[in-house]
Amino acid sequence: MRGVMMYGPGDVRVEERDAPEIVEATDAIVRLTATCICGSDLWPYRGAEPLAGTPQAMGHEYIGVVEEIGADVTTVKVGDFVVGSFVASDNTCEICLAGYQSRCIHNVMMGAIGTQAELARIPLADGTLVATPGQPAADLIPSLMAASDVLGTGWYGAVAAEAGPGKTIAIVGDGAVGLCAVLAAKQLGAERIIIFSRHPERQALAKAFGATDVIEERGDEGAARVKEITGGYGAHGTVEAVGTQESMWQAINATRPGGYVGYVGVSHGVELDGLNLFFTSVHLHGGPAPVRQYLPELINLIWDRSIDPGKVFDLTLSLAEAAEGYRAMDERRATKVLLTL
């Protein structure tokens, strides 16, 4: 089967590799309908993060049809269309039952498997995959694809930021996750949704998703603007969807004392000074999103066409064109690239 391999910074190739096989009785093999390129895939692409292996199989987002199941799998069957999280989880341990499947005591990061491929082995299939009500119409594919990571991650960020009725929620980051956080904040009932963005297309999509205010300033200046338009108080909650030192403090400082910062951008070079943090009095919560927790609800919202998170994909290519997809995202010609099979 064919899959995406990264040989080093800027060097992505689509190559033949061995088809996966059932290893554990809890595994499933999924034939992918679509996969995509994540903002986090750009860190090694830009040399900002080392590769786990050379070459490294890439990708952790996936939707598709169950091709084979292990002897112990009971909740999905061959032929089911499934969406899975980017972290495999047993969904039975105390951590999973508390809603933190991404930190399951038996968690497997799907990035270690590489789902930018024709087939993928999904560990802990019962606790990881959710079947859709039937075979999806073609127009639902991008949104279901988004549910596998960026939508679930933006959703988690908005939940961690305590988005809800009457609340003002700010979102740092206008990438796919930030835009999905806007959509999530809107669904969760937020009254005012502030997006930080300098890109006209992303501003437009943010507004379509429910943003009420756009701020173009960044860093301390951006945080000060939020305070300015919220009576001096700051946002009730802020989603951080970038992962840099500047974006973290922008999010923290945009938030009022006692408010909530949901941080879902994978941290790169972030160091939080304890004393400064202490005197912000914010709630800080984040990490890898427990997408599995939200999947049943998100699939329903997509199936009913209540939400259309697939709009974050602004470039669709075939798996064979993956290298061009990485280039387009790296050069910011695309926000998020869908790869079809």
Next chain:
Amino acid sequence: MRGVMMYGPGDVRVEERDAPEIVEATDAIVRLTATCICGSDLWPYRGAEPLAGTPQAMGHEYIGVVEEIGADVTTVKVGDFVVGSFVASDNTCEICLAGYQSRCIHNVMMGAIGTQAELARIPLADGTLVATPGQPAADLIPSLMAASDVLGTGWYGAVAAEAGPGKTIAIVGDGAVGLCAVLAAKQLGAERIIIFSRHPERQALAKAFGATDVIEERGDEGAARVKEITGGYGAHGTVEAVGTQESMWQAINATRPGGYVGYVGVSHGVELDGLNLFFTSVHLHGGPAPVRQYLPELINLIWDRSIDPGKVFDLTLSLAEAAEGYRAMDERRATKVLLTL
């Protein structure tokens, strides 16, 4: 009037200084019945933190009798016995109404006033002071004194750690705040309360306050012990009541993914690596405790003799003996020193 002045590390003197006067119509003057020495007073005493002035008036904890009120003060009257928070607050702004009086938009840190003295000017008296139901019996003085800071701070830590029925709560720090956090976790219904402590007397008081488990190991080893005795998961919530790099990570690593860390130790030299924090998936919340929020409830619990947090004072001296009080706390001969007037 006499008050405590710090001239530099290790140099504490009780001196005559001008009696405070009403400055704003919202002020009150309180004649102190008792004050105390805080763990945070030891940072400048040890030279680990610069003084705000030389000399600096010390102290931010206080109980006593209202001697005079400004023209706008309505909720306390001359002669009332009052307990106040270590942060003055208007108790009417959005931040106060959300329960974060310590971060009131008009907050005044009482440390800037110096309450280790015979009299103190309390700004924003209506929003800061709470009158007790009457003049307290002598045996209630230490507990009411504790409510002004250490009890309210420990309580906030336990609330931030989401202490409640069925929960396992760990507490890092066996000083007065940590011990009060044990008491708070017990009052809030926690099932299992783990105290990290190597001091027999403090272990005994922690047990009297409700601790069920004592761990003598510190740092990573201490955190590992918590995981060991909680089925590999970690505590549901942990209170951090020290403020060092080691104690913060001990608290974070003792907590399960999705769990809650309430940090109330004023940070000294703490730097949190963003990526490590990201993958812990804990909720992190803390800062200066909004003691004012809890005062009415804490005063009632003390008045009813349901709780006895005054036990954290293991040395009582007169104000004139303040220098000996600082020495005793610095040398760890005392956990917490009460100064009477």
